[in-house]
Amino acid sequence: MSNIKKVVKYQVMDSKTAIPVFYIVMLGIMVLIAVSLVSIEVNGEESSMIGGLEMGMVIFLFVVGLNSFRETFRMMIQNGISRKTMLKGFTITALIFSAGMSLINEVILAAGKAFAASRGNMVFMGAFEQIYGRHYAGEAGGIRMSLEGLLFLICFSAAAMMFGYFITNMYYRMNKPAKIIVSVCVPVSLIIVLPIFDYSVTGGAIFRTFWHFIAFAFGFLNGYNPYYGIVSSAAAFVLFAALSWMLVRKAAVKD
């Protein structure tokens, strides 16, 4: 068995116990919402269930990414695994996790839709459909939407997981003062300084540009074409992998 496979096996085994917990919590929340919605729509009005599952999954994988470095790094070094192999292993692990969970998500969506259909007056939508649904207006069956939604979710959640990995790597490489400075300055400048500056000096131009960029990257400016989002997410995944590599390649074990 190649070393990369061993790393993947280790990483998957290391984090897999969190997955059932995640789904139990998410399903619990969904059932709760479903029950409350069912009880609300007594007067026969149409109600919709919002797919918070995808958002939860993306956050979950981001956190898994955050937790995939520190201990694993030491364990791998102890077992003679190079940093290169380690990162390759994590990259594959991120794809496996996001693909696996996106597939599960697809199944839950289908089940939810079937349930909503059986109720007749309910609409069940995943996050992808809520955002990109208008792109598929008038299409029957929704197979294409399902497949593209799956692809989008895989890329987007893999990027989130890699982003988490990158953040934890960045913190690992920083010394204590740098950690404190970053932990304080980044939120403060993003949440307080930048909005004030943008409001009073640039007249909102910064945020307009930012939203314009997001809208472009996710295809909102081009007929909600999902492939913009897919390509952007894949690019972010590659970017965070590359940045992680720059950080991990010279990372030393700390005592």
Next chain:
Amino acid sequence: MDFQEEKPIFVQIAEYVEDGILSGAYPEDSQIPSTTEISVWHKINPATALKGINILVDEGVIYKKRGLGMFVNIGAAESIRSKRRRQFYENYINKVIIEAKKLGLSSEEVTSMIERGYGR
């Protein structure tokens, strides 16, 4: 066994095995412990143990049976005894005399002590 600083460990290993032969623990034609056993028992490097064993092979005290191990030669105890007798003066008497001279003990006094020791 506590090793002394004065002699290399491999010499002490050889002497240790010789002691075993002299005391009858390893009779003629019997097998002596393997290098591994000696090494593990005394917590010494196997190379050191082997070096000690090789002294005895060179002196003809023990011999190698291919695939089996080391065995005590016929007449080994006797040859060790005569070797040690030859070394007795150098190893023991000499030291006694040097110390006796330091203390101003006469030859007669030392002799009487030796006799006293024998008499016990």
Next chain:
Amino acid sequence: MKGIEIRNLVKFYGDVQALKSVSVSFSENKIYGLLGRNGAGKTTLLNSITGRIFPDSGKILIDGEPAIENDNAQSKVFMMGEKNFYPDGMKVKDAIKWTEEFYPGFDRGYCIDLAEKFGLNQNKKIKNLSTGYGSIFRLILTLSVNAHFLLFDEPVLGLDANHRDMFYRSLLEKYSEQPFTAVISTHLIEEVAAVIEEVVIIKKGEIIRNQATEDLLTKGCSLSGSAAAIDSFIAGKTLLGVDSLGGFKTAYLLEEIDPTNLPSGIEMGKMDLQKLFIYLTNE
């Protein structure tokens, strides 16, 4: 070339030079003692070999292959570090399972036997092991991996006398059965003196001795006598150190002296490794 070869290794920690152009090789199937005082650079050297840290310059070859970031070269090495590298929540038995996964030569049966012999509870979490059992846990894994090169950094830390004894015996047993290269870094010299075949002494980031243990021991000697007699005899000889007590003087030398040639009034003694080490690494 078989073995670990280190050439001109330099490592800085900030302004402190932990390794000053260290060159040393650990050849096949020998037990080395890497001796040095605290902070001499022992751990830095071992950490560099196993890629835990990056040297600033120099070369490390394992069986002729560059060691840094090389999975194949690193698969031949296993290091028992002073610190625990296993995840906090991991149990001893899971660490055994994973080590087996990463090192195909791992001998599970032997490992379990050793764990029982040492009384290591395999169901315990690694972080909950005492210092002594933490060392024992890592020692057992190291002895069981069957890698060509086993590096031990302070292996007997926190072990009681019985366990230390068991460790040395297990090491020698394993080594006799199937030789490997062992590098034992320690400052507890007395115990390893007879176990190690070669001695490498490191002082302030520099290798000051690298020779067969026995060779070093034959050269080291102490001469005692009246100050005048000693002074005249040792003139021009390489001195390790001198102790004087009133008119009585003991000189420590690193030179082979023929005892039959000694002037009267001078007594010669040998030095053990511990003593030699102390005088060699004194400030």
